[in-house]
Amino acid sequence: MSDPLPWERGPQPAPREPGLSVDLRRCIGCHACSIACKTAHELPLGEFRLRVRWLPRPGGNQLAFVPLFAESCDLGAAARAHGLAPECVRACPTEALRYGERAEEDSPLRRFEAAEQAQPFGGKAATHAAITYVGLEPWIPGAVGKGVPLDPSDPDPIYEQGGAS
Numbered sequence: 001m002s003d004p005l006p007w008e009r010g011p012q013p014a015p016r017e018p019g020l021s022v023d024l025r026r027c028i029g030c031h032a033c034s035i036a037c038k039t040a041h042e043l044p045l046g047e048f049r050l051r052v053r054w055l056p057r058p059g060g061n062q063l064a065f066v067p068l069f070a071e072s073c074d075l076g077a078a079a080r081a082h083g084l085a086p087e088c089v090r091a092c093p094t095e096a097l098r099y100g101e102r103a104e105e106d107s108p109l110r111r112f113e114a115a116e117q118a119q120p121f122g123g124k125a126a127t128h129a130a131i132t133y134v135g136l137e138p139w140i141p142g143a144v145g146k147g148v149p150l151d152p153s154d155p156d157p158i159y160e161q162g163g164a165s
């Protein structure tokens with residue numbers, strides 16, 4: 001029998017040091033994580049702690065989908081208190097978000113990060129410091145403006161950027 005999917009898992013012991021890794025190879029840009037986060041925290045219109053950026057790839061007409069997390073993200077503290085994974089992780093239909101223990105070197109999360117060469121976002125603080133990325137292409141950090149806050153300079157085709165401050 002295969003492992004249960006993130007939304008099927010019941011309560012688990014909470015990690016001592018929670019961590020999250022985003023597998024960009026699996027992200028389809030569906031925004032389910034962002035909506036789940038926004039709903040759980042009852043954030044007002046236009047405010048996000050997690051925003052999924054659709055970035056035009058250089059020199060082509062394809063997009064890269066890049067979830068970014070605000071520094072105010074608490075990695076699902078309320079859900080973790082009940083032994084559950086953060087809402088974003090449970091909402092993701094492609095298992096692009098890997099959540100788990102960072103404090104132990106042989107935890108599934110640490111093993112996944114090592115095997116898949118996960119890396120920090122780098123450059124500017126466009127995403128939460130406790131989050132790593134798999135499949136992060138070199139041009140992506142430079143294409144992200146302020147990160148989660150709306151930014152008129154962002155080349156994101158799906159969020160309305162005009163009037164953002």
Ligand code: SF4
Nearest residue numbers: 027028030031033092
């Ligand atoms: S829910 Fe998963 S696939 Fe959808 S945008 Fe978020 S990370 Fe990507």
